[in-house]
Amino acid sequence: MTTSAPSSPTASRSRNPLRAIARIPFGWQVLIGLALGVVLGLVASAMGPGSGEDGANWLVTALDTIGTTFVTLLKALVPPLIFLAIVTSIANLRQVTNAARLAWKTLLWFAITSLIAVSIGIALGALTNPGERTGIDSSAAEASETQGGWMDFLTGLVPSNFLGITGSTGDDGSVSLSFNALQILVISIAVGIAVLSVGEKAEPFLRFTGSALEIVQKLLWWVIRLAPIGTVGLLGNAVASYGWDAIGQLGVFVADVYIGMLLVLLVVYPILLKVNGLGVGSFFRGVWPATSLGFVSRSSLGTMPMTQTVTERMGVPRHYASFAVPLGATTKMDGCAAIYPALAAIFVANFYGVPLGVTDYLLIVLVSVLGSAATAGMTGATVMLTLTLSTLGLPLEGVGLLLAIDPILDMGRTALNVTGQALVPVIVSAREKLLDRDAYDAARRTSFAEIQAEQAREAEATTEEERKVPATA
Numbered sequence: 001m002t003t004s005a006p007s008s009p010t011a012s013r014s015r016n017p018l019r020a021i022a023r024i025p026f027g028w029q030v031l032i033g034l035a036l037g038v039v040l041g042l043v044a045s046a047m048g049p050g051s052g053e054d055g056a057n058w059l060v061t062a063l064d065t066i067g068t069t070f071v072t073l074l075k076a077l078v079p080p081l082i083f084l085a086i087v088t089s090i091a092n093l094r095q096v097t098n099a100a101r102l103a104w105k106t107l108l109w110f111a112i113t114s115l116i117a118v119s120i121g122i123a124l125g126a127l128t129n130p131g132e133r134t135g136i137d138s139s140a141a142e143a144s145e146t147q148g149g150w151m152d153f154l155t156g157l158v159p160s161n162f163l164g165i166t167g168s169t170g171d172d173g174s175v176s177l178s179f180n181a182l183q184i185l186v187i188s189i190a191v192g193i194a195v196l197s198v199g200e201k202a203e204p205f206l207r208f209t210g211s212a213l214e215i216v217q218k219l220l221w222w223v224i225r226l227a228p229i230g231t232v233g234l235l236g237n238a239v240a241s242y243g244w245d246a247i248g249q250l251g252v253f254v255a256d257v258y259i260g261m262l263l264v265l266l267v268v269y270p271i272l273l274k275v276n277g278l279g280v281g282s283f284f285r286g287v288w289p290a291t292s293l294g295f296v297s298r299s300s301l302g303t304m305p306m307t308q309t310v311t312e313r314m315g316v317p318r319h320y321a322s323f324a325v326p327l328g329a330t331t332k333m334d335g336c337a338a339i340y341p342a343l344a345a346i347f348v349a350n351f352y353g354v355p356l357g358v359t360d361y362l363l364i365v366l367v368s369v370l371g372s373a374a375t376a377g378m379t380g381a382t383v384m385l386t387l388t389l390s391t392l393g394l395p396l397e398g399v400g401l402l403l404a405i406d407p408i409l410d411m412g413r414t415a416l417n418v419t420g421q422a423l424v425p426v427i428v429s430a431r432e433k434l435l436d437r438d439a440y441d442a443a444r445r446t447s448f449a450e451i452q453a454e455q456a457r458e459a460e461a462t463t464e465e466e467r468k469v470p471a472t473a
Contacts, residue, residue: 026228026289030296033231037063040232041239063236070230073223074302077216081301082184082330083191084213089323090192091206102428106324109424110332111369113272117264117334118368121342122361124260130253130343131350134401159183185330217305224306227296234298238407250405253347257409260339261416269423276430279441286314286443287422294418298410303418304329311422314443315436316429324428328421333384335413338368341388348389348398360392367391 024032044059056064093099160183195202270280290307297303308325312318342364349356367388389396429435 026225029228030231030292033228033296034235037232037235038239041236044236044240060237060240063233063240066233067230067235067237068233070223070226070233071299073226074220074297074299077220077223078299078301079184080212080216081220081304082326083188084209084216085304085322085326086185086188086330087192087195087209088206088213089326090189091195091202091209092319092322094196098432102320102432103323105428105432106327106424109428110328113264113268113334113420113424114332114338114369115365116268117260117338118342118365120260120263120268121256121339122346122364124256125343125346126361128252128256129346129350130250130256131347131352134250134253134347134351159187220302220305224293224297224302227293231296234296234407235411250402253343253402254405254409256343257340258412260343261335261412264334264339265416265419269419272423272427276427278426278430282440282443283314283423283426286310286440287419290418290422291415295411295415298407298414300329300333300414300417300421303414307418307422311425313439314422314426315439316425317434317436320429320434321425324425325421328424329418332421332424333413333417334420335416336410337384339416340409340413341368341385344385344398344402345388345392345394348394348401349392351398351401352395354394356392363391364388 040059040063044057044063047057047059049057093103195206269283273280273283287310290303290310293306294300294303300307304326307329308321311321311325316324345364346356348354349360367384385399385402386396389398426435426440430440
């Protein structure tokens with residue numbers, strides 16, 4: 001009688017499906033999630049309505065729950081991430097030569113790229129008149145609950161409390177809390193400037209915020225690891241809930257938005273890189289992890305740690321990147337605040353038969369360049385769109401015409417946003433002769449796991465250095 005030899009631990013590990021999945025590169029995991037999301041969305045749509053109160057079948061409900069949970073986890077980490085990142089980044093400017101010059105040049109390039117992007121959006125809208133070529137019914141028009149006007153924007157700058165948290169009461173008496181990212185941004189900038197003014201006495205506070213930022217970013221990395229699963233839910237629910245009919249009815253508008261974003265991404269950005277003596281291939285290889293994650297997460301803020309990491313890997317000094325990237329994640333939105341609102345405003349004007357003149361187009365440009373901070377938040381560009389419509393005097397009900405396809409558009413918008421948020425620090429660093437050209441030219445496409453491993457090594461090295469520094473009385 002023969003007995004089988006016990007399986008070795010190595011053999012057991014090799015048969016573990018979770019370990020096998022973990023060995024798949026993160027980029028491929030995301031692509032698999034995208035494909036699976038589309039397939040499950042089509043299956044859920046074909047299943048028809050369910051017996052639930054909202055008419056959704058069990059698969060739609062499951063996909064919606066998965067996607068919503070992923071976004072909720074990101075939202076939970078955004079308020080501390082904004083506060084800690086902005087305070088730390090402003091404090092880090094102490095270690096940067098000509099900090100004020102770098103700050104205003106960063107803002108200038110934010111404005112330049114936004115100006116180019118919104119001009120492309122206006123040109124496409126003027127050429128195609130997307131609102132006149134739509135099969136959507138006027139009954140879909142509905143004013144958004146989330147609206148933005150210039151007075152709302154200005155009053156929203158004033159924090160209602162130190163944490164920027166607001167509460168609302170539901171019809172059933174329940175109380176829900178939400179945060180105002182713009183107010184948190186204002187508070188963070190004020191605290192950061194106060195830290196600079198206090199000087200040496202603020203060092204213990206800075207050590208605390210620096211440590212807390214590392215912890216929050218680690219938590220965020222864990223959430224980001226769930227992005228392939230979140231992608232299945234987000235994309236699957238979008239396909240099941242809206243289907244291809246909505247995209248077909250708004251085909252010209254969808255095509256305009258994506259053509260405009262591709263023009264900025266693949267034509268404008270390369271030209272700006274070339275003009276500043278930078279290799280195009282090196283930039284796109286280096287920025288790819290942030291671009292792809294932005295597409296999946298639909299959150300510039302949630303992608304911010306990845307954006308900052310790839311920016312530093314491309315040779316941008318850390319002290320400058322830690323200022324420019326968080327600032328860009330809250331105020332630089334070439335997709336959400338430039339191309340999209342320009343095209344959407346023209347679409348609404350076409351749909352309602354409102355003619356737009358030169359003054360109106362100039363107002364669209366002004367709102368896009370100056371009002372980008374109004375989009376500070378997690379996902380979507382509804383606030384920026386309502387701000388643009390209210391400035392032009394167009395019906396706010398036009399927002400409802402576009403809500404059905406917003407998730408599909410938001411993926412591309414966020415991918416463009418985060419790519420631009422990495423582009424500007426690279427260009428400014430190159431112009432100010434701060435860029436490590438060797439690191440930039442050597443930039444290669446890296447995996448998510450490689451970036452995480454490098455961050456872990458850097459954090460460990462930083463800890464070792466701090467241990468060697470004697471404590472001061």
